[in-house]
Amino acid sequence: MEIEIATIGGYEEVGRQMTAVRAGNDIVIFDMGLNLSQVLIHDNVETERMHSLDLIDMGAIPDDRIMSDLEGDVKAIVPTHGHLDHIGAISKLAHRYDAPVVATPFTIELVKQQIEGEQKFGVENDLVKMSGGESMTIGDHGVELEFVHVTHSIIDAINPVLHTPEGAIVYGLDKRMDHSPVIQDPIDMKRFREIGREDNGVLCYIEDCTNANKKGRTPSENVAREHLRDVLYSMEDYDGGIVATTFSSHISRVTSLVEFAKDIGRQPVLLGRSMEKYSGTAERLDFVDFPSDLGMFGHRKSVDRTFKRIMNEGKENFLPVVTGHQGEPRAMLTRMARGETPYELDDGDKVVFSARVIPEPTNEGQRYQAERLLGMQGARVYDEIHVSGHLCQEGHYEMLDALQPRHIIPAHQDLKGFSGYVDLASNQGYQMGRDIHVTRNGNLISIVD
Secondary structure, eight states, rough: OOOHHHHHHESSSSOEEEEEEEEEEEEEEEEEOOOHHHHSTTOOOOOGGOOOHHHHTTSSSSOOGGGGOSEEEEEEEOOOOHHHHHHHTTHHHHGSHHHHHHHHHHHHHHHHHHHHHOOSOOOOOOOEEEEOOOEETTTTTTEEEEEEEOOOSSSEEEEEEEEETTEEEEEOOSBEEEEEOOOOOHHHHHHHHHHHHTTTTTEEEEEETTTTTTTTTOOOOOHHHHHHHHHTTTTTTSSSEEEEOOOTTHHHHHHHHHHHHHHEEEEEEEESSSHHHHHHHHTTEEEEEEEETTTOOOOOOHHHHHHHHHHHHOOGGEEEEETTTTTOOOOOHHHHHHOOOOOOOOOTTTEESSSSOOSSSSHHHHHHHHHHHHHHHEEEEEEOOOOSOOOOHHHHHHHHHHHOOEEEEEEOOOOHHHHHHHHHHHTTTTOOOOTTTOOOOOOEEEEEO
């Protein structure tokens, strides 16, 4: 069976992931993501109102024109998890393909919300739920799609595996090896080891290289949880304002913030549109059980009313958890730093960043500006209370040992970011140009002719 892989997006940058695998006449697309930094550098861009071609020209979503070079029919569109760099282009591109979107329940719900907010295209693809550990048949030629449960900085994440007569294609974006996660089960390494040793083994492994230049292993989410506990408990006797920010989609971290706020005698409240969206969805689908009195407010007027209540009743009684950890211009924390909300920051107030800066110039610049503005108001910043959602080098070694793939395609980075992964794969006997395929956006790689 001919196996061909189209590397469409995410092979020259962190963002706008999209890869297509052709097995015979059956094609499966993995991810359709947004490159948020390409949107943020333009003022007041509303992507939901824009045409896909304009977003492609902007570099914000994948240029999927190479799909016309693949001879076959798209059978499924498979996002690995609910981050925007993996689902943010579905509402712009999925309608071009007569295929269902297949994803885990939490991811499907987020995709549904993306589609409902779309104002340019009518997206009528079926939405099919499949959980980690489950499989489905693709086409009529012995191809099967399997979801393997993984741990990441968002719940309900999977690595999809396409089983073909020539061997398995493992799409390894995004994960960390967490054996003691705060929410859900540990990563299913047992299944990865089985896949590496059954039938024809692993033909090709497509791997996220975000942290491939970092030595050691990525710590568990429980490490970040204990760090956060230590920081917030140290503030128990502080009688001023405490504000926290993290990734809105990081439900495990939000859960810890809510719990520790209660422990130190403060009422947590979640503020910002995306904070309300992700946490509200997780609670509705029973992934979490938040306290009944937890407030979630996304609309601007509701948020400002909540800030007025906090100022009236005393900042020392509340812990607002807000959007804006990357310094996004319109996010809640940035507005607070500019003095554009009723919440007044005073000398000595604490701002806890339970997140890291995404290593991209636009984000780094915006975050620097936000921190300077906070400092000008007297706030004290607690930085990097976080662990990554991506594998460091030891995790990559472990995955190569588990899967023993015959071919490797580095992804989710630029050429510089691929270098660490190429080095460690070379240490394991792989070779550039033979079985390590470093590629760019818009290329086709023939794995089996």
